[in-house]
Amino acid sequence: MKKSRSAGASSPVNGKEDWDTRRKRKTADIAQALSATPVDVAALRRMAISEGGLLTDEIRCQVWPRLLNVPLSVLDQEPETVERENNKDYNQVLLDVQRSLRRFPPGMPDEQREGLQEELIDIILRVLKRNPQLHYYQGYHDIVVTFLLVLEERLATALVEKLSTHHLRDFMDPTMDNTKHILNYLMPIIDRVNPEVHDFMQQAEVGTVFALSWLITWFGHVLSDFRHVVRLYDFFLACHPLMPIYFAAVIVLYREEEVLECECDMAMVHHLLSQIPQDLPYETLISRAGDLFVQFPPSELAREAASHESMASSTFKDFDLASTQQRPDSVLRRRRRQKQAALESSAASSVVAQPSAARRFVRLAVMGLTVALGAAALAVVNTALEWAPKLDLFP
Amino acid sequence: MQNNHQKEHLYKILVIGDLGVGKTSIIKRYVHHNFSPNYRATIGVDFALKVLNWDQETVRLQLWDIAGQERFGNMTRVYYREAMGAFIVFDVTRPASFEAVTKWKEDLDSKLTLANGKHVATVLLANKCDQGRDVLTNNGIKMEQFCQENGFVGWYETSAKENINIDEAANCLVKHIIASENDMLQSEVPDTITPQLEKDKGGTCSSCFRSQ
Numbered sequence: 162m163k164k165s166r167s168a169g170a171s172s173p174v175n176g177k178e179d180w181d182t183r184r185k186r187k188t189a190d191i192a193q194a195l196s197a198t199p200v201d202v203a204a205l206r207r208m209a210i211s212e213g214g215l216l217t218d219e220i221r222c223q224v225w226p227r228l229l230n231v232p233l234s235v236l237d238q239e240p241e242t243v244e245r246e247n248n249k250d251y252n253q254v255l256l257d258v259q260r261s262l263r264r265f266p267p268g269m270p271d272e273q274r275e276g277l278q279e280e281l282i283d284i285i286l287r288v289l290k291r292n293p294q295l296h297y298y299q300g301y302h303d304i305v306v307t308f309l310l311v312l313e314e315r316l317a318t319a320l321v322e323k324l325s326t327h328h329l330r331d332f333m334d335p336t337m338d339n340t341k342h343i344l345n346y347l348m349p350i351i352d353r354v355n356p357e358v359h360d361f362m363q364q365a366e367v368g369t370v371f372a373l374s375w376l377i378t379w380f381g382h383v384l385s386d387f388r389h390v391v392r393l394y395d396f397f398l399a400c401h402p403l404m405p406i407y408f409a410a411v412i413v414l415y416r417e418e419e420v421l422e423c424e425c426d427m428a429m430v431h432h433l434l435s436q437i438p439q440d441l442p443y444e445t446l447i448s449r450a451g452d453l454f455v456q457f458p459p460s461e462l463a464r465e466a467a468s469h470e471s472m473a474s475s476t477f478k479d480f481d482l483a484s485t486q487q488r489p490d491s492v493l494r495r496r497r498r499q500k501q502a503a504l505e506s507s508a509a510s511s512v513v514a515q516p517s518a519a520r521r522f523v524r525l526a527v528m529g530l531t532v533a534l535g536a537a538a539l540a541v542v543n544t545a546l547e548w549a550p551k552l553d554l555f556p
Numbered sequence: 557m558q559n560n561h562q563k564e565h566l567y568k569i570l571v572i573g574d575l576g577v578g579k580t581s582i583i584k585r586y587v588h589h590n591f592s593p594n595y596r597a598t599i600g601v602d603f604a605l606k607v608l609n610w611d612q613e614t615v616r617l618q619l620w621d622i623a624g625q626e627r628f629g630n631m632t633r634v635y636y637r638e639a640m641g642a643f644i645v646f647d648v649t650r651p652a653s654f655e656a657v658t659k660w661k662e663d664l665d666s667k668l669t670l671a672n673g674k675h676v677a678t679v680l681l682a683n684k685c686d687q688g689r690d691v692l693t694n695n696g697i698k699m700e701q702f703c704q705e706n707g708f709v710g711w712y713e714t715s716a717k718e719n720i721n722i723d724e725a726a727n728c729l730v731k732h733i734i735a736s737e738n739d740m741l742q743s744e745v746p747d748t749i750t751p752q753l754e755k756d757k758g759g760t761c762s763s764c765f766r767s768q
Binding site: 373 | 592620
């Protein structure tokens with residue numbers, strides 16, 4: 162890992178060959194982390210975040226369950242059958258699944274796709290039945306189909322269930338109030354980085370509903386290339402549950418010129434922003450989202466966002482606790498890594514610690530680092546992730 | 557709505573109704589002249605713009621495609637603001653989606669009132685009429701009665717897939733929007749007799765009702 166960082170830092174302009182080398186090394190690093198006893202989940206998290214994410218669906222099959230602390234023993238259990246008759250959610254789920262054709266690979270034979278759509282319905286109904294506190298929302302099927310296309314049915318069910326009771330929990334309340342609350346984080350983040358864009362959007366009264374489908378489907382609903390979707394899932398599975406809203410902010414900020422040139426009108430700005438460009442530089446944006454998370458952690462934005470506590474964040478703390486308990490030595494390892502990371506990214510972390518008055522300038526400094534010293538900026542992200550769950554999120 | 561050499565109108569229109577009835581398909585057909593069986597569920601709100609020439613004037617229609625799932629209702633409320641008209645859509649092959657029509661209409665009326673205190677012009681669309689007809693739509697007289705009782709200015713059997721009656725329905729709605737706009741302009745002057753477009757005169761726009 163250390164080697165790959167210094168390699169990345171010493172040659173900011175990386176050719177294809179160079180990426181191939183790094184890719185091979187990363188594959189080996191992931192294999193090593195998986196074969197360690199106990200499995201080095203923290204390393205896997207870093208791999209999921211860093212350049213290229215988890216690389217292949219084959220690797221994802223092995224790593225995603227680890228990131229969510231789902232035991233592979235679920236593979237031994239027969240999936241329970243779910244009654245479709247008299248199921249309150251069936252009609253709606255069916256309608257949404259029928260309309261999910263575009264989420265399947267274009268070349269897939271109809272028969273295979275139809276089989277997967279049946280499994281998709283089963284998984285959704287199974288999770289909802291086992292967790293009566295959860296409520297289906299349109300877009301949930303976009304999350305589930307992503308898992309089903311990577312994993313087989315039993316693992317997909319287990320992962321989706323874990324995710325539904327943690328990262329997605331807020332979206333599955335009886336009402337969307339908590340989802341609205343999470344969307345309220347968007348404008349404060351934009352304001353910290355580019356007040357001009359923030360003010361423009363406020364003036365247009367565009368609101369945040371343009372980002373709703375991004376948030377509740379982890380962008381699965383709006384991105385047409387499946388590789389981009391799973392790359393983002395790698396990132397989000399390894400991160401704090403509020404990371405998708407930071408990524409949403411990063412997309413808006415990336416399009417700042419377009420936004421400011423747009424007619425300052427709710428309809429026009431909503432239209433512009435809800436049409437997500439398909440050629441986004443995902444790796445750069447992921448890195449930026451991480452930077453923003455470090456600089457403006459949720460705790461700092463919470464007061465602005467609203468007064469309600471976010472369920473996802475609070476449940477995430479329990480979740481993290483559960484996944485660290487399986488590795489009693491994790492604290493020691495974390496400390497060791499933090500020291501290492503601090504050395505490697507001393508420049509970046511020292512600017513991050515500046516008082517808020519200097520924030521806008523700091524952003525540029527860190528952004529600059531992101532481009533020039535990808536590895537150092539990545540260390541910042543990693544450091545943040547190490548302590549993110551420890552944050553007092555809502556003081 | 558700038559007054560250049562040519563007069564321009566901008567009208568905001570809501571498209572609402574249960575999920576999967578074809579709201580997105582109707583808008584795509586009307587604005588982009590095409591149809592796909594593979595539209596995804598609308599999450600939140602979508603938006604499309606249609607420009608019409610109307611009596612030598614330009615009419616811009618902002619069509620707001622509102623997600624059908626009830627739980628989004630609280631979030632999409634803000635998009636109802638300043639709407640001048642609405643389509644409420646149901647699926648002729650799914651009776652439940654028709655039963656929800658009155659609920660959507662009541663919800664619309666509770667969220668939106670014109671400056672003159674009246675409800676916005678609303679046209680009812682019985683969509684997917686190419687896929688066989690439910691008993692509900694086979695009786696035109698009953699549908700007209702339903703429209704009058706529930707405050708719809710007209711209704712159409714539509715098919716986004718086969719491009720049936722989409723333009724006609726939109727023209728009917730625009731006509732009523734313009735009429736209610738004129739009505740409001742006049743009602744701003746006190747002691748003026750205003751033309752009535754009330755439901756007790758449901759036949760005012762007979763062209764809006766398809767003869768069965």
